[in-house]
Amino acid sequence: MKKLMLTTAALALTTGFAMADTVRLGTEGAYPPYNFINDKGEVDGFERELGDELCKRASLTCEWVTNDWDSIIPNLVSGNYDVIIAGMSITDERDEVIDFTQNYTLPDPSAYLAASAGVDVKTGVIAAQTGTIQASFVAESGATLVEYATPEETVAAVRNGEADAVLADRAFLAPIADDDAALELLEQMELIGGGVGLGLRESDAELKATLDGAIQSMKDDGSLNALIDKWEIGVTF
Incomplete structure (x- = not known):
């Protein structure tokens, strides 16, 4: 490296x-x-x-x-x-x-998008796009990081059960949560970068x-x- x-x-x-x-x-x-x-x-x-x-x-x-x-x-x-x-x-x-x-x-505050409000982001499986500040944050947080090449793939990982939540910019995730009743933004946010x-x-x-x-x-x-x-x-x- x-x-x-x-x-x-x-x-x-x-x-x-x-x-x-x-x-x-x-x-x-x-x-x-x-x-x-x-x-x-x-x-x-x-x-x-x-x-x-x-x-x-x-x-x-x-x-x-x-x-x-x-x-x-x-x-x-x-x-x-x-x-x-x-x-x-x-x-x-x-x-x-x-x-x-x-x-x-x-x-921009980074937010968690999950299928359930009960997700523990400190110990769960968290998706993030490869090479982002969110991926680095998750890797150092103690949670299990799963990385994907595109933002769409990180959200898909939550939808299909590969990840408990995705961490990304709130501005990116909020419209997705508004359009999909099966997904919700968690109250916890991270200020990084x-x-x-x-x-x-x-x-x-x-x-x-x-x-x-x-x-x-x-x-x-x-x-x-x-x-x-x-x-x-x-x-x-």
């Missing part, structure tokens, strides 16, 4: 971005309301609106790229796109490999500074809070 991380970090130092080029925004497209693919086959959601507005304010030409979550950091480093905008929480472990802008959301930011290669300091300025301008004029409220992401700044 350490060898892989060092190799990835070395690549990040050598793969750069020219500010005159088109900025490619990489997202998962499978984590509503942050990002998802709509009926037209287009990237949609909170981060689609946010990314488009940031590019407009920064006078950047941008295009959207989708990528599976489990390889989203390696493919940023290898140059398949220039920015991760995919509901990625800022953590010390990730920051060793890539760089982050300032956060564009505050930490440092909020969500844009991920960039370590070598792209100029692009980071440009996007940081655009994020700050949206915080200053209240438009970022308006987007957070619109998509019911969590608490505002």
Whole structure:
């Protein structure tokens, strides 16, 4: 693991971005309301609106790229796109490999979705998406962690009895609970991570500074809070 991380970090130092080029925004497209693919086959959601507005304010030409979550950091480093905008929480472990802008959301409470209110999340089998802050939290909590590649698979694991509950961002789980009477959000929530930011290669300091300025301008004029409220992401700044 350490060898892989060092190799990835070395690549990040050598793969750069020219500010005159088109900025490619990489997202998962499978984590509503942050990002998802709509009926037209287009990237949609909170981060689609946010990314488009940031590019407009920064006078950047941008295009959207989708990528599976489990390889989203390696493919940023290898140059398949220039920015991760995919509901990625800022953590010390990730920051060793890539760089982050300032956060564009505050930490969203992580919630448990279960088939029964009587689930003991401290000793039960808890599903989480691979490579997420929730998976790391469960692994260290004493509960039994089962990992899945996609958010949909974690919820399916609860429905079919493979897991007692799933731990994920409350903004993702709440609409599922509203639509499925057989599932419910537990009262217990966890506050983990440092909020969500844009991920960039370590070598792209100029692009980071440009996007940081655009994020700050949206915080200053209240438009970022308006987007957070619109998509019911969590608490505002």
